[in-house]
Amino acid sequence: xxxxxxxxxxxxxxxxxxxxxxxxxxxxxxxxxxxxxxxxxxxxxxxxxxxxxxxxxxxxxxxxxxxxxxxxxxxxxxxxxxxxxxxxxxxxxxxxxxxxxxxxxxxxxxxxxxxxxxxxxxxxxxxxxxxxxxxxxxxxxxxxxxxxxxxxxxxxxxxxxxxxxxxxxxxxxxxxxxxxxxxxxxxxxxxxxxxxxxxxxxxxxxxxxxxxxxxxxxxxxxxxxxxxxxxxxxxxxxxxxxxxxxxxxxxxxxxxxxxxxxxxxxxxxxxxxxxxxxxxxxxxxxxxxxxxxxxxxxxxxxxxxxxxxxxxxxxxxxxxxxxxxxxxxxxxxxxxxxxxxxxxxxxxxxxxxxxxxxxxxxxxxxxxxxxxxxxxxxxxxxxxxxxxxxxxxxxxxxxxxxxxxxxxxxxxxxxxxxxxxxxxxxxxxxxxxxxxxxxxxxxxxxxxxxxxxxxxxxxxxxxxxxxxxxxxxxxxxxxxxxxxxxxxxxxxxxxxxxxxxxxxxxxxxxxxxxxxxxxxxxxxxxxxxxxxxxxxxxxxxxxxxxxxxxxxxxxxxxxxxxxxxxxxxxxxxxxxxx
Amino acid sequence: xxxxxxxxxxxxxxxxxxxxxxxxxxxxxxxxxxxxxxxxxxxxxxxxxxxxxxxxxxxxxxxxxxxxxxxxxxxxxxxxxxxxxxxxxxxxxxxxxxxxxxxxxxxxxxxxxxxxxxxxxxxxxxx
Numbered sequence: 001x002x003x004x005x006x007x008x009x010x011x012x013x014x015x016x017x018x019x020x021x022x023x024x025x026x027x028x029x030x031x032x033x034x035x036x037x038x039x040x041x042x043x044x045x046x047x048x049x050x051x052x053x054x055x056x057x058x059x060x061x062x063x064x065x066x067x068x069x070x071x072x073x074x075x076x077x078x079x080x081x082x083x084x085x086x087x088x089x090x091x092x093x094x095x096x097x098x099x100x101x102x103x104x105x106x107x108x109x110x111x112x113x114x115x116x117x118x119x120x121x122x123x124x125x126x127x128x129x130x131x132x133x134x135x136x137x138x139x140x141x142x143x144x145x146x147x148x149x150x151x152x153x154x155x156x157x158x159x160x161x162x163x164x165x166x167x168x169x170x171x172x173x174x175x176x177x178x179x180x181x182x183x184x185x186x187x188x189x190x191x192x193x194x195x196x197x198x199x200x201x202x203x204x205x206x207x208x209x210x211x212x213x214x215x216x217x218x219x220x221x222x223x224x225x226x227x228x229x230x231x232x233x234x235x236x237x238x239x240x241x242x243x244x245x246x247x248x249x250x251x252x253x254x255x256x257x258x259x260x261x262x263x264x265x266x267x268x269x270x271x272x273x274x275x276x277x278x279x280x281x282x283x284x285x286x287x288x289x290x291x292x293x294x295x296x297x298x299x300x301x302x303x304x305x306x307x308x309x310x311x312x313x314x315x316x317x318x319x320x321x322x323x324x325x326x327x328x329x330x331x332x333x334x335x336x337x338x339x340x341x342x343x344x345x346x347x348x349x350x351x352x353x354x355x356x357x358x359x360x361x362x363x364x365x366x367x368x369x370x371x372x373x374x375x376x377x378x379x380x381x382x383x384x385x386x387x388x389x390x391x392x393x394x395x396x397x398x399x400x401x402x403x404x405x406x407x408x409x410x411x412x413x414x415x416x417x418x419x420x421x422x423x424x425x426x427x428x429x430x431x432x433x434x435x436x437x438x439x440x441x442x443x444x445x446x447x448x449x450x451x452x453x454x455x456x457x458x459x460x461x462x463x464x465x466x467x468x469x470x471x472x473x474x475x476x477x478x479x480x481x482x483x484x485x486x487x488x489x490x491x492x493x494x495x496x497x498x499x500x501x502x503x504x505x506x507x508x509x510x511x512x513x514x515x516x517x518x519x520x521x522x523x524x525x526x527x528x529x530x531x532x533x534x535x536x537x538x539x540x541x542x543x544x545x546x547x548x549x550x551x552x553x554x555x556x557x558x559x560x561x562x563x564x565x566x567x568x569x570x571x572x573x574x575x576x577x578x
Numbered sequence: 579x580x581x582x583x584x585x586x587x588x589x590x591x592x593x594x595x596x597x598x599x600x601x602x603x604x605x606x607x608x609x610x611x612x613x614x615x616x617x618x619x620x621x622x623x624x625x626x627x628x629x630x631x632x633x634x635x636x637x638x639x640x641x642x643x644x645x646x647x648x649x650x651x652x653x654x655x656x657x658x659x660x661x662x663x664x665x666x667x668x669x670x671x672x673x674x675x676x677x678x679x680x681x682x683x684x685x686x687x688x689x690x691x692x693x694x695x696x697x698x699x700x701x702x703x704x705x
Contacts, residue, residue, distance in 0.1 A: 562628065563629075
């Protein structure tokens with residue numbers, strides 16, 4: 001069998017549909033034109049005139065399409081008029097039939113889909129900007145697309161649900177985001193979405209079905225082994241499988257969520273810093289949520305609940321569990337378990353009155369909200385963390401005034417966005433999580449000193465000839481360059497720009513929170529956090545050799561040949577007398 | 579204060595001022611335009627170009643380009659003057675004078691651009 005493309009399919013469908021109407025038209029035209037040419041016309045000078053074939057065709061064309069110019073080019077005889085009647089009826093009927101078939105064709109769902117696929121593939125192929133393939137456009141997918149659009153990163157979207165792709169058409173993204181209603185685990189569709197396209201940066205598998213995600217990841221790996229794949233997975237079996245593949249990052253929404261919950265309780269400064277970096281609503285740097293330590297009640301022990309439990313235990317917190325279906329052997333000895341729905345009675349038997357806080361983490365938004373109501377009534381002082389499952393319930397959760405609302409589709413989308421846009425930020429957060437909390441607090445103090453109340457602006461700089469020509473020349477001349485010198489404000493030497501270097505990436509290894517004395521090398525990637533103004537000043541320093549020289553030495557070097565020569569003479573000093 | 583900036587700024591702004599002094603007046607009136615001012619403008623402009631040689635920055639390159647454009651136009655204006663006034667007597671006629679002054683006005687535009695770049699660069703980049 002020969003391979004077919006979408007264009008072949010479109011042509012094939014058109015041909016199949018239009019074959020019969022075209023034959024009918026051809027037949028009617030042939031008969032009509034031949035008959036018209038054969039009909040005897042008026043008798044002029046004793047001779048019967050006849051239409052030429054061309055005139056017959058001309059006549060039939062305007063008759064069949066009901067244009068009707070009259071008897072052209074000469075008046076007709078009665079025989080010709082009889083034949084004209086025949087031509088008119090058959091021609092018009094044939095045309096109606098052909099046009100009807102055409103309309104039927106463009107309404108055919110297979111045809112529409114084939115055309116969509118063809119247009120989509122053409123759009124992706126013609127795109128020269130870097131883009132990401134996004135498989136699955138549910139809650140997390142649409143949030144991720146919104147985040148990518150804020151960062152002016154293009155995405156190509158595949159989803160099996162036609163309604164979601166239709167919804168995509170009415171979003172106001174800042175960059176084009178072509179979408180196709182198709183099963184992303186079919187390699188043909190991945191190819192159409194540009195999995196082998198040179199501008200494709202990554203593939204994100206975010207459908208709700210773990211098996212489909214794994215299938216997409218595996219297909220993409222085979223089609224383009226160099227492509228970065230980020231795959232959502234909630235099952236341990238798939239995760240082990242996927243982590244064995246290089247270039248594949250596994251993102252488990254439940255694990256990310258549980259990690260954030262445990263940080264909110266046990267590492268408030270880190271949670272605050274992370275939320276500030278991702279630009280969460282109403283977060284102020286250095287003002288973390290004040291979750292008390294002590295006994296916590298966890299409502300819901302499903303896949304997410306077990307992750308939360310594991311993380312909280314790792315931070316040394318006491319947890320009581322309320323869940324109707326929990327098995328005792330899943331949980332270590334000594335943990336209080338209440339087998340019930342989290343209502344008044346269950347909360348009371350879990351000793352809500354002396355609990356420090358409650359985490360409502362079931363998969364039902366209604367259950368979680370009703371648990372919140374009960375908690376407020378039984379112990380108003382308890383800290384309330386709630387899981388929001390569906391984005392559409394936002395207003396209800398806002399009204400519930402919980403101390404912390406976490407939405408797992410949002411946390412997942414933000415994590416993936418960080419991995420795509422600035423992977424060094426995620427490495428930094430992970431690094432801080434493994435370190436002493438004092439380091440996080442020290443970083444927060446530094447960032448506050450540098451930025452004040454300004455929102456975070458993250459950018460990274462690669463010391464490459466196209467991005468930092470002055471630095472490359474400076475280093476090539478054998479002069480050293482310390483990281484701290486780059487952050488100096490050339491307008492107010494030796495004051496510093498409002499920015500902090502967060503990480504330096506060199507030869508595949510990263511140095512987190514580098515010292516300002518760290519000497520830079522060509523090819524390094526440096527992650528900065530500061531204000532947009534600091535970025536433009538710093539980029540100017542990277543491009544201008546004189547500014548760079550000034551921030552390093554504090555002295556303004558001569559520019560023209562004449563003054564450089566004078567300067568060199570002055571430095572040598574007066575020539576010693578012989 | 580940087581001596582190089584003072585010297586370079588002096589020559590750039592002097593070129594602009596002299597150029598304006600030459601152009602000022604009626605377009606075709608020979609008495610309003612002095613050939614000495616035009617000649618001095620060319621010399622000052624050439625010095626400014628010489629001072630910019632060797633600058634590796636982007637603004638330096640742009641200033642050099644603006645200086646070269648001004649120099650080219652001023653020299654052209656001076657050559658037209660020589661051709662139109664071979665005797666060295668009463669100066670060029672009204673038609674030739676109009677040509678000379680319009681070419682020098684073109685040079686004035688290039689000098690204005692150079693001055694704007696110089697001032698802008700100084701205000702934006704440092705202290």
